Amino acid sequence: METGSGEEGRAAGDHPVWTALPPGLLRMRRLLLVVWLAPAAVAAGLVLGVTAGPAWSAPALLPLAPMVWGWVLLGRNWRSWRYAERADDLLISRGVLWREETVVPYGRMQLVEVTSGPVERRFGLATVQLHTAAAATDATIPGLDPAEAERLRDRLTELGEARSAGL
Structure with missing residues (x-):
């Protein structure tokens, strides 16, 4: 599984660079x-x-x-989670037996939340939740480092506002 920053993921074009979840989620x-x-x-x-x-x-x-x-x-479930930032959308992939890949176009995002419950805070983790126009396509990325979750929230909000401005 490849890991990398969001910048690399957006520059890769057809082959996104996937970012794995941190091991703190597995420990928790x-x-x-x-x-x-x-x-x-x-x-x-x-x-x-x-x-x-x-x-x-x-x-x-x-x-x-x-x-x-x-x-x-x-352990298998944790290894299956990954995400990649591309030029026009965010990819979230998960699942061991039934693989699920969600594509969230930046222009469709309405709200990006960062949450952290008491157990998550104890382990230094946060969850990013993406809300879109269609309730069925809401996506979540659990177990991120709080600084990465905030960076991702800010980046996705910025890209969402830029992409939806033309609508």
Whole structure:
């Protein structure tokens, strides 16, 4: 997967230079997975160990299987996300089994938001949300560094205003 700045992505023409999401998003999602599933395994083990005896606490390991599976799937999902800034539009690509590529023309953008919830802020992340004239084409880029999210917001807003001025 290629990475690069937005300037390179716009200069590439037919072959956009893709920018991958930072690893902080993967760390945050994996931590949330462990925070939710590890207590379930411990609670199941304690309940079964106390009520049915230590030999019956083995089924408490069952929540660990989804945790391992989720760990792998989160990594694959994170690697699938990327975006590229081109001369006339923004490309967002994601998906492992079902690949989805969204093309958002700058002239169609109505609003560009940068949001960051408490967990995202703790990990130094922000999300860019693009709103267009058609509600079905709204696009999101999660897990960006806040400075990159603000740069992208400002750049997309500037390009959107320039492209929509002729409409």
